Amino acid sequence: xxxxxQYIKNLLPVVLMIFAIQxxxxxxxxxxxxxxxxxxxxxxxxxxxxxxxxxxxLRGVVGGTTSISYTLDGGATWTASTITGFAAGxxxxxxxKDSLHGWASILDNSPNYGLLMTTDGGLxxxxxxxxxxxxxxxxxxKTNHRLFVASETxxxxxxxxxxxxxxxxxxxxxxxxxFIGDKxxxxxxxxxxxxxxxxxxxxxxGGQTWKSSFMWFPGWQPV
Numbered sequence: 097x098x099x100x101x102q103y104i105k106n107l108l109p110v111v112l113m114i115f116a117i118q119x120x121x122x123x124x125x126x127x128x129x130x131x132x133x134x135x136x137x138x139x140x141x142x143x144x145x146x147x148x149x150x151x152x153x154l155r156g157v158v159g160g161t162t163s164i165s166y167t168l169d170g171g172a173t174w175t176a177s178t179i180t181g182f183a184a185g186x187x188x189x190x191x192x193k194d195s196l197h198g199w200a201s202i203l204d205n206s207p208n209y210g211l212l213m214t215t216d217g218g219l220x221x222x223x224x225x226x227x228x229x230x231x232x233x234x235x236x237x238k239t240n241h242r243l244f245v246a247s248e249t250x251x252x253x254x255x256x257x258x259x260x261x262x263x264x265x266x267x268x269x270x271x272x273x274x275f276i277g278d279k280x281x282x283x284x285x286x287x288x289x290x291x292x293x294x295x296x297x298x299x300x301x302g303g304q305t306w307k308s309s310f311m312w313f314p315g316w317q318p319v
Contacts, residue, residue: 135174139163145190147198147217157218159187159200166218181223182208189272191236191243199259201231201245211245211259224259233272235281240302246270246283254303265306266297278302 141160146153154170157177162184164177185204192198200212200221209229212221228250235244243255245262252266266283275281281303284296297306 134171137163137165137174142187143189145192145198147192147195155195155217157190157198157200159190161186163187164200164212164218164221175219177214177218178220179212179223180221182212182221184208187212188232189234191234193236193238193258197258199234199236199243201227201234203230203232203248213259226259227255227262228253232270233283235273235275237275237278237302239278240304242303244273244283244303246272252283252297270297 137158137160139161141158143160144156144158146156148155155166155168156171157164157166158174159165162182164179164187165174166177167174182202185202185208187200188203189201190198196215196217198214198218200214202209202211208223208225209231210223210225210227211231211234213224214221227245228247230248230250231245232248233244233246236242237244241256243259244252245254246252246266247268247270249268251264251268252270253262253264255262269285270283271285273281273283279302280298280300282296282298283306295308295310297308299306
């Protein structure tokens with residue numbers, strides 16, 4: 097009997113540990129749902145943007161090689177947009193002022209460069225070559241109404257009149273924008289060497305002023 101009691105005493109911690117492990121396994125959250133193919137496209141995709149609520153987006157656009165498509169049902173179906181004045185190039189980024197008015201940036205300098213503009217939520221687009229060539233990223237700040245572009249080969253600029261005129265605020269090699277709300281944002285670069293590290297600009301006032309900081313690796317959009 098004494099041997100049996102000692103055996104049970106030695107075995108009890110092991111049994112309790114097994115139950116604890118099983119309880120932890122059972123408490124794990126269920127696996128995330130798998131991705132499924134919603135649609136196929138005849139061109140390579142490089143960017144996507146939805147114009148309305150993040151919780152239940154319906155109106156959105158995708159862009160890639162020379163083409164843009166739009167959806168009005170949350171991505172269940174897609175239709176090719178009509179683009180005027182744009183023969184060839186790669187769409188690099190989208191930004192929208194509201195659900196109807198927006199811009200797409202072109203990462204090329206020949207034969208077309210600059211921006212494409214839409215006034216109907218992405219159904220149709222028109223070329224605007226007033227902006228710099230080879231634009232990596234674009235962002236519209238809805239609070240101060242500034243439209244920002246970052247060029248691969250020219251400069252970073254902003255417009256306060258929806259792209260009619262531009263003002264330079266930084267040099268070349270910037271790759272895009274990421275904002276938390278309308279005030280705090282960053283703009284990284286891929287330029288840099290061991291002697292001259294990569295750097296990025298950041299703003300705390302919606303892009304009215306920018307300050308620089310350093311990092312040891314290149315930054316690309318999205319960041």
